[in-house]
Amino acid sequence: MRTVAPERFRAVMGHFATGVTVVTATSANGPVGMTANAVCSLSLDPLLLLVCFDNGARTLPVVAEGERFGVNVLAKGQEPLARLFASKAPEDQKFAEVPHSVHDGIPVIEGVLAWVGCTLQELIPGGDHTIGIGTVTAAEAGTGEPLIWYRGGYG
Ligand SMILES: Cc1cc2nc3c(=O)[nH]c(=O)nc-3n(C[C@H](O)[C@H](O)[C@H](O)COP(=O)(O)O)c2cc1C
Numbered sequence: 001m002r003t004v005a006p007e008r009f010r011a012v013m014g015h016f017a018t019g020v021t022v023v024t025a026t027s028a029n030g031p032v033g034m035t036a037n038a039v040c041s042l043s044l045d046p047l048l049l050l051v052c053f054d055n056g057a058r059t060l061p062v063v064a065e066g067e068r069f070g071v072n073v074l075a076k077g078q079e080p081l082a083r084l085f086a087s088k089a090p091e092d093q094k095f096a097e098v099p100h101s102v103h104d105g106i107p108v109i110e111g112v113l114a115w116v117g118c119t120l121q122e123l124i125p126g127g128d129h130t131i132g133i134g135t136v137t138a139a140e141a142g143t144g145e146p147l148i149w150y151r152g153g154y155g
Contacts, residue, residue: 017150022072022085023051024107025062031095031107034059035086037149038129039071047136049118052129058091063132067120070106075113076145079154103138114141 004012024033038052049071053060063069074082085094099110106117118134125131148155 011151014151017148020074020078020082020147020149020154022074022081022109022112023053023059023063024070024072024109025059025066025068026102026105026107027062027066027091029092031100031102032059032062032091033072033085033094033107033109035082036071042133048121049116049134049136051132051134052126053132055128055130060130060132063120064123066105068105069118069120069132069134070103070108071116071118072107072109072112073114073141074147075111075142076147078109078111078147081109082147082149082154106138112142113144113146114139116140 018037021036021039022033023036024031034057036051040050042048042050051069051071053063081098095107100107101110102108103117108115116136117138119137120132121135122133123130124133
């Protein structure tokens with residue numbers, strides 16, 4: 001029996017402040033990416049990370065196909081990137097004006113606070129989302145302050 005409306009669940013969970021990431025992968029047409037905050041470190045032994053993909057996210061089939069993905073942790077001031085990668089702009093155009101490098105097939109956005117590279121290990125159904133579990137193959141961090149997502153807004 002449903003006792004909580006989805007909008008209420010979303011609003012309540014919005015009180016859980018998170019960072020903001022862009023999950024990236026490489027398609028046949030080049031780099032793709034989507035803004036994501038449902039990201040979590042999962043295990044230290046072995047090193048695992050998880051990302052929850054909306055089943056409608058175009059990045060999901062790219063990750064499923066290429067079996068490589070990156071998690072780019074956005075820094076304060078990178079809100080325009082968060083908005084761009086949260087949009088439904090043509091997949092192959094999101095990166096058109098975004099300076100980045102590619103590490104073992106994983107697009108890494110210039111100026112991010114940190115990034116983690118993963119090889120996809122498992123995709124697990126989770127309602128209208130799919131949980132992607134990756135083995136961590138690279139992890140780098142810089143210095144600076146994070147971009148934050150709280151109650152439906154950036155801060
Ligand atoms: C702050 C924020 C966090 C988001 N977190 C997620 C997430 O964890 N998983 C997800 O699938 N979509 C998330 N989204 C929505 C996607 O960014 C959005 O659906 C995007 O258009 C997907 O791009 P794609 O279709 O090119 O993959 C988030 C959006 C915002 C603004």
